[in-house]
């Protein structure tokens with residue numbers, strides 16, 4: 001009997017909770033639609049506001065896209081990080097070949113490429129125009145050369161320096177030359193630019209927060225009497241705050257969409273000249289856009305900043321409004 | 325039932341709006357609070373609605389000791405009260421319907437129910453034909469009646485009116501008072517702050533008078549100044 005009552009109570013409680021949840025859902029849907037309606041009611045003002053937010057989001061996002069593209073180009077250059085190994089003169093062609101294989105087995109080396117001294121001579125003869133001078137020599141002046149491509153983890157200099165020291169210590173090697181410092185410099189430069197973009201993003205994100213916060217502050221101010229009346233008739237803080245939070249949400253969504261649109265248009269404009277330039281270098285390189293993942297992230301960041309800005313503003317300014 | 329026991333109210337600025345107030349209002353009563361400007365009439369109403377809290381003393385409303393109503397419960401407490409103001413306090417960017425339905429929306433009624441009740445309330449004040457108008461298109465008397473409809477639409481236990489007829493001509497004032505009487509007749513406890521003594525006397529209801537924050541007349545005694 002009492003157990004039956006208990007289950008009845010539990011079922012009742014469950015129903016009540018479900019009802020509360022449904023109401024919460026309904027309230028949110030209402031506030032969401034309502035604030036969208038408010039947004040549409042002042043299209044010019046809100047569009048200007050959203051454009052400012054969109055541009056603030058588009059700036060760092062487009063830097064990221066640019067950086068991404070530069071990285072994808074320079075990633076191909078990792079291969080040109082190469083160490084030229086001049087072998088001792090007394091190493092025979094056969095020994096050079098087996099030595100190259102031995103180097104191949106080193107985990108720090110991606111691949112090797114043996115340039116036979118005779119081939120080198122032949123190539124030099126045909127290219128340099130010093131054929132006569134070379135004929136005057138009675139011995140091939142070129143040593144056997146191995147081009148080693150080190151395995152790049154992050155292009156870090158000390159790792160490669162260490163590798164070179166090890167290589168030069170080998171008896172077969174006369175001299176190791178590493179002449180791709182400009183790529184190192186490029187990587188460092190990219191790293192600096194990357195940090196600049198991060199700093200810039202943080203600053204512009206703060207700007208978006210402040211812009212949304214201020215807009216919501218003005219909206220709260222403009223609807224002061226509505227807030228007062230709502231509080232007087234028993235509106236909870238959550239109820240009263242909700243439309244303002246949702247308008248922050250819409251600012252974020254539309255700001256993110258505008259940012260996405262700006263970047264997409266910019267990429268469209270740049271696409272053709274970049275491809276033509278790449279063609280001149282014999283490359284198939286093509287600007288890559290935001291893609292689905294990054295577009296979603298951009299939109300999410302927009303929503304996050306919009307909601308965050310309005311949340312801060314609501315917390316700061318709503319409490320101050322009390323009826324009468 | 326509303327009971328004030330030794331209630332003092334001193335505003336932060338230092339003005340003593342109520343001093344040692346003792347008052348008992350029965351459920352279903354209709355009562356007028358009168359007194360000069362600054363006597364403390366609005367303060368009395370504000371304390372009942374928990375818009376302000378008393379500095380000292382005990383206030384009990386509908387069995388609840390107001391001191392014990394926590395801040396986050398105040399909204400739910402206020403849903404048993406309807407308010408009417410001298411300056412109407414309508415939302416001028418919303419239609420009459422939206423204004424009247426606000427307390428229902430706040431309380432989470434369903435759309436169909438909201439429409440039904442708002443229509444009934446507007447019908448009661450004779451403004452059903454203005455349901456889709458904006459308040460600006462209405463006369464001051466009509467705006468006041470929209471305010472009345474909004475105050476009763478959620479069927480409150482208490483109706484608090486602060487100088488509701490201050491801006492109305494005598495005929496309209498009388499109509500408004502009669503309207504309040506109708507709500508009172510169906511069980512709503514009505515408190516009206518007003519200084520329109522002539523009209524108040526004609527209503528033949530209990531009158532209390534405040535003077536500089538003190539209660540001047542005892543319960544039930546007609547006023548004599």
Ligand SMILES: Nc1ncnc2c1ncn2[C@@H]1O[C@H](COP(=O)(O)OP(=O)(O)O)[C@@H](O)[C@H]1O
Pocket residue numbers: 335336337339340341359360361362363364365366367368
């Ligand atoms: N929010 C407030 N802050 C400071 N003093 C107030 C406030 N509201 C009212 N008072 C003061 O309290 C006294 C009573 O005011 P009130 O209750 O509004 O009187 P009434 O409604 O009878 O005209 C007055 O002296 C008034 O100046």
Ligand SMILES: [Mg+2]
Pocket residue numbers: 362365366367486
């Ligand atoms: Mg007053």
